[in-house]
Amino acid sequence: DVQMTQSPSYLAASPGESVFISCKASKSISNYLAWYQQKPGEANKLLIYSGSTLQSGTPSRFSGSGSGTDFTLTIRNLEPEDFAVYYCQQYYEKPHLTFGSGTKLEIK
Amino acid sequence: EVQLVESGGGLVQPGRSLKLSCAASGFTFSNYYMAWVRQAPKKGLEWVATISTSGSRTYYPDSVKGRFTISRDNAKSSLYLQMNSLKSEDTATYYCARPPMGSYFDYWGQGVMVTVSS
Numbered sequence: 001d002v003q004m005t006q007s008p009s010y011l012a013a014s015p016g017e018s019v020f021i022s023c024k025a026s027k028s029i030s031n032y033l034a035w036y037q038q039k040p041g042e043a044n045k046l047l048i049y050s051g052s053t054l055q056s057g058t059p060s061r062f063s064g065s066g067s068g069t070d071f072t073l074t075i076r077n078l079e080p081e082d083f084a085v086y087y088c089q090q091y092y093e094k095p096h097l098t099f100g101s102g103t104k105l106e107i108k
Numbered sequence: 109e110v111q112l113v114e115s116g117g118g119l120v121q122p123g124r125s126l127k128l129s130c131a132a133s134g135f136t137f138s139n140y141y142m143a144w145v146r147q148a149p150k151k152g153l154e155w156v157a158t159i160s161t162s163g164s165r166t167y168y169p170d171s172v173k174g175r176f177t178i179s180r181d182n183a184k185s186s187l188y189l190q191m192n193s194l195k196s197e198d199t200a201t202y203y204c205a206r207p208p209m210g211s212y213f214d215y216w217g218q219g220v221m222v223t224v225s226s
Contacts, residue, residue: 034212036153043112044153044203044216055214087153091211095141095167097155 130204
């Protein structure tokens with residue numbers, strides 16, 4: 001099984017700043033990677049798929065990059081609504097799917 | 109608007125069974141793979157099961173294989189998860205989700221809580 005390692009597990013930042021979240025796969029997954037946002041009381045939201053393709057409705061301040069084993073979610077010019085937990089997920093080995101352990105982004 | 113609404117959660121004793129349901133609307137249910145994903149308290153997301161459009165193919169991780177069964181009723185636009193031989197480690201919020209062709213999840217339900225405890 002492909003293991004997904006996310007870092008950092010916790011991140012504090014201020015509105016207006018940029019943050020970078022890393023996701024590393026235990027073997028090459030090409031670009032079969034998605035990113036999600038999780039907020040209390042809301043349905044989980046798909047932000048990015050295929051490593052860098054923004055899902056419809058995802059603000060342009062979000063971007064994804066990487067391929068193979070190393071991926072990054074970048075959020076530029078943080079807005080108050082961006083403070084949430086973020087997960088990566090591989091689907092290279094679909095239908096067997098695995099998630100990263102999550103990154104909690106909090107307001108500094 | 110795509111909507112996925114889970115039901116059937118609750119408190120159940122170890123070793124017993126529980127069946128979750130998910131009512132789908134806002135899309136042609138029979139055209140999509142469907143799945144369940146869970147999240148234990150204070151933990152991350154874990155994929156639990158996926159079913160093909162017709163229901164002929166099902167997939168599970170080793171952690172639930174042989175105990176959980178995913179099924180669907182396309183006429184009712186409904187997804188199900190039969191959970192048998194429940195363990196304390198199955199305690200989690202269970203989400204119904206839509207994975208196009210079994211890949212990433214483009215829509216999620218709000219989740220339903222399952223607590224396995226004596």
